[in-house]
Amino acid sequence: MTDVPTAMSPLRRRMIDDMTLRNLSPATQRSYLHAVTKFSRYFGRSPDRLGLEDVRTFQVYLVSQGISWPALNQTVCALRFFYGVTLDRAEIPERITYARTPRKLPTILSADEVVRFLEAVPSLKARTALTTAYAAGLRASEAVSLRVCDIDSQRMVIQVRHGKGGKDRTVMLSLQLLSILRTYWRLAHPSDWLFPGRGDKPMHVQVLHAACRSATQAAGLTKKVSVHTLRHSFATHLLESGVDIRIIQVLLGHSNLSTTARYTQVATVTLAGTRSPLDRLNLGVVPPA
Numbered sequence: 032m033t034d035v036p037t038a039m040s041p042l043r044r045r046m047i048d049d050m051t052l053r054n055l056s057p058a059t060q061r062s063y064l065h066a067v068t069k070f071s072r073y074f075g076r077s078p079d080r081l082g083l084e085d086v087r088t089f090q091v092y093l094v095s096q097g098i099s100w101p102a103l104n105q106t107v108c109a110l111r112f113f114y115g116v117t118l119d120r121a122e123i124p125e126r127i128t129y130a131r132t133p134r135k136l137p138t139i140l141s142a143d144e145v146v147r148f149l150e151a152v153p154s155l156k157a158r159t160a161l162t163t164a165y166a167a168g169l170r171a172s173e174a175v176s177l178r179v180c181d182i183d184s185q186r187m188v189i190q191v192r193h194g195k196g197g198k199d200r201t202v203m204l205s206l207q208l209l210s211i212l213r214t215y216w217r218l219a220h221p222s223d224w225l226f227p228g229r230g231d232k233p234m235h236v237q238v239l240h241a242a243c244r245s246a247t248q249a250a251g252l253t254k255k256v257s258v259h260t261l262r263h264s265f266a267t268h269l270l271e272s273g274v275d276i277r278i279i280q281v282l283l284g285h286s287n288l289s290t291t292a293r294y295t296q297v298a299t300v301t302l303a304g305t306r307s308p309l310d311r312l313n314l315g316v317v318p319p320a
Contacts, residue, residue: 040077042117043064045117046064046067046112046113046117047060047064049116049117053116056193056197063108063113065109066105066110067109070106073092079118082123083123083127090106090107094130103130104129104130107129107130110124112124114127134293136293137259137260137267137293138254139267140264142268144250144252144254145165147250147252148252148256149165150250151245151246151249152242154242155215155218157234157238158242159211159212160175160225160226161239161242161243161246161258163177163189163208164239164258164261165262166205166265167189167202167203167204167208168262168265168266168282169191170195170258171239171240171258173191173194174258175226175228175234175239176193176233177189177224177225177226177233178192178224179216179224179225181225184204187203187204187209188201189202195284200281200282200284203282212225239258240258243256243258262283263294266282266283266291267294270295270298271298276292276294279291279294
């Protein structure tokens, strides 16, 4: 499965075909191929000649190198697919274990911090893309993949196409965002991709990630801010303003309500506004002598 500039191995071709038939996104396909290639190179052998014990050895190596838990589990997904689908060895995938990921609460920006952050982005295109991500709760890949025709000002909605899991969804189009997008369109004149990149491709997600890092520093924020932080903040701010959690679930494109429910743990306005049972008691401050 090593990268060969002049020819592609039959095994790599078969895995690509397997992923394409199952409609895995291009990003997922690249990730899976990278993981299996790295696995093969670690042992210096073709991956179809490696077994379960080799997988375990490779996992131990990755952990020793300080790989993040999400990245480790992405590798597990890739190897489970490779063995279970491409090699048709159904007995192996269930024995390749996932890492237990620590459940951390997401970083949330206050409304003022969102303004400071967005105003610190110097590029018109990057600022508009990040503003859109916050206004509609989009993932980075979804924001850069928007086309001009996805902005429906008649119905006041944005059509998000091929989101996570290849699913489409519709989200609200903010009046303020529509005004910002119209100003951006007059200045940048995008024709197909709303946020075009080089050639006929959309802006690369790394452009947004780089913009986040520089804007965080320029705004003087101590929190680590990413595009996903804006998405977390979108959901939390909606929850704090009283929007039903099931509507937020649909807007975010979550399949499981429990994924959305974690925002109840960081909705500080809602939490702070909840009355403690102590407030119902007539309790003296000074204890009796």
